[in-house]
Amino acid sequence: MTDRTHTIGVIRGDGTGPEVVGEGLKVLDAVRDFAVTLVDFDLGADRYLRTGDVLPDEELARIAEMDAVFLGAVGDPRVKPGILERELLLKIRFQLDQWVNLRPVVRYPGVATLVPSHTEDDVNFVVVRENSEGLYSGAGGFHRKGTAHEVAVQESINTRHGVERIVRYAFELAASPARRGKLTLVHKTNVLTFAGDLYQRVVDECAAEFSGVETDYVHVDAACIYFLDSPGRFDVIVTDNMFGDIITDLGAMIQGGMGIAAGGNINPDGVSMFEPIGGTAPSETGKGTINPLAAIGAMEMLLRQLGEDEAAAKVDRGIRAATARMKSMRAGEMGFTTSQVGDLVVEGATA
Ligand code: IPM
Ligand code: MN
Numbered sequence: 001m002t003d004r005t006h007t008i009g010v011i012r013g014d015g016t017g018p019e020v021v022g023e024g025l026k027v028l029d030a031v032r033d034f035a036v037t038l039v040d041f042d043l044g045a046d047r048y049l050r051t052g053d054v055l056p057d058e059e060l061a062r063i064a065e066m067d068a069v070f071l072g073a074v075g076d077p078r079v080k081p082g083i084l085e086r087e088l089l090l091k092i093r094f095q096l097d098q099w100v101n102l103r104p105v106v107r108y109p110g111v112a113t114l115v116p117s118h119t120e121d122d123v124n125f126v127v128v129r130e131n132s133e134g135l136y137s138g139a140g141g142f143h144r145k146g147t148a149h150e151v152a153v154q155e156s157i158n159t160r161h162g163v164e165r166i167v168r169y170a171f172e173l174a175a176s177p178a179r180r181g182k183l184t185l186v187h188k189t190n191v192l193t194f195a196g197d198l199y200q201r202v203v204d205e206c207a208a209e210f211s212g213v214e215t216d217y218v219h220v221d222a223a224c225i226y227f228l229d230s231p232g233r234f235d236v237i238v239t240d241n242m243f244g245d246i247i248t249d250l251g252a253m254i255q256g257g258m259g260i261a262a263g264g265n266i267n268p269d270g271v272s273m274f275e276p277i278g279g280t281a282p283s284e285t286g287k288g289t290i291n292p293l294a295a296i297g298a299m300e301m302l303l304r305q306l307g308e309d310e311a312a313a314k315v316d317r318g319i320r321a322a323t324a325r326m327k328s329m330r331a332g333e334m335g336f337t338t339s340q341v342g343d344l345v346v347e348g349a350t351a
Pocket of ligand 2 (some may be wrong): 245277
């Protein structure tokens, strides 16, 4: 052990969240050569139903003191949609200004996906989703609610500052040795002529600065076609919050399923939070059938963010060892239980 210590906040959350977080922490313990202090936060549906609290200010202030946060999933059929999502998950993303949502789309060797013709070289890109504004800003409201003349307005807020920082982040990533030097803007500039125009202008400006990066533009609907038809055209995608949300679910399916898709909510100068991008899977809860690899992949990203590249590389090896032995990435079809998959990762990571 070195004298490095990281303080990691843990939000197990709802549904299958606690199960997959447990496996992520198991893997963390197996690969680390540094000390960790885990700080558990009791947040999610149970706490809300028990006490009415979603995310009290004191808790948010404590989360802001962590080195990183590991999150399971939030959302529960017993709670009206929007409460936990907006007041817990989105509140953390916004209040901690985690303005990058980084979502790698990687098809691990041997993983069966919905598109059998894909190879692992075809599916290897990363979506840089804007995570602090757009349609998620919460701007809008009702007028004459509940009447025949009701008006519901939901506005997409796109600031020069917000667009510029996410596009620049994506260019820097595309230019880094880890990537292949291509950046694609995904938007809907033919219809969203204000927001899309701002994104395109910022991309054009940055392109002049990053001469080593090839730039491309794809409409979001066409991007859905290309994800299935020719995913190899993508290296780094930059897109807004809503489009990024939608296309990364499709991205997960060409990785093998939601069970393997990980993401990070990143504040490059602050506290970042890592999570499996799928939901709480209420129908799988408590059965030991859920795939923990997305959470374990999120742990890998968390380790990279902490600068623990060696431990992260071990987790990556472990994930690859596990996928090579699993029948499927889908819940209940893995050929192993949740905890056995965690064990496979540990075995591969420490071999
Ligand atoms: C995601 C989720 C969230 C989002 C929900 C739960 C608010 O779908 O992380 O992709 O829309 O961002
Ligand atoms: Mn989503």
